[in-house]
Amino acid sequence: DIVVLDDGSTDNTRKILRSYEKKDSRIRVIYKEKNYGVSNARLELINNSLGEFLMFCDSDDYMDTNTVEKVMDKMSDNKVDCVIFKVKCIKKGFSHEERNTYLRDGLYSKDKISRYYLKNPRSLLWGSLCNKCYKSEIIKVNNIKFSKNLEDVIFNIKYFKYINYCYIISDCYYYYNQNNSLQMKDYILYIKNLQYQ
Secondary structure, three states: OEEEEEEOOOOOHHHHHHHHHHHOOOEEEEEEOOOOOHHHHHHHHHHHOOOOEEOOOOOOOEEOOOHHHHHHHHHHHHOOOEEEEEEEEEEOOEEEEEEOOOOOOEEEEHHHHHHHHHOOOOOOOOOOOOOEEEEHHHHHHOOOOOOOOOHHHHHHHHHHOOOOEEEEEEEEEEEEEOOOOOOHHHHHHHHHOOOOO
């Protein structure tokens, strides 16, 4: 189930998406006449998804071709609520750095992983959606939504409140085109002032 949201594109995107819809019945596209922003787009994608699990991919990024298969194996084999993997940052078309998961491959409880990452806010636990696989039921039942500021951070903190276990994969599956992003110092300051409950 691949749900794509065209958030008011002004280039050739709509034509390309329609051609993919015709080729593959798994692809469903939601067309918007004007841009409503990333938070609204993601919420609409969640509400229109049919699958048991959810993964996000932004329009200028990409994943390895076998990412979904590998992640699904970990979700199913370990009966976990989340899988986390590495991200490689791309700047001006060139690999820049790998953003680390900081923990070895394996199964972690909510308490262990949350305490660890509160002490290591530069990790990708809180600040990214695209290096994770989520359970759709947890998001929908608990009405987890995006805020306008620090949206990925807030979403992940809310999600981790309801999980029991997650699985870490130290391999890099996601490639992030880094154009402009939240200042890391602001993100770290927010995390340090946050009390996880």
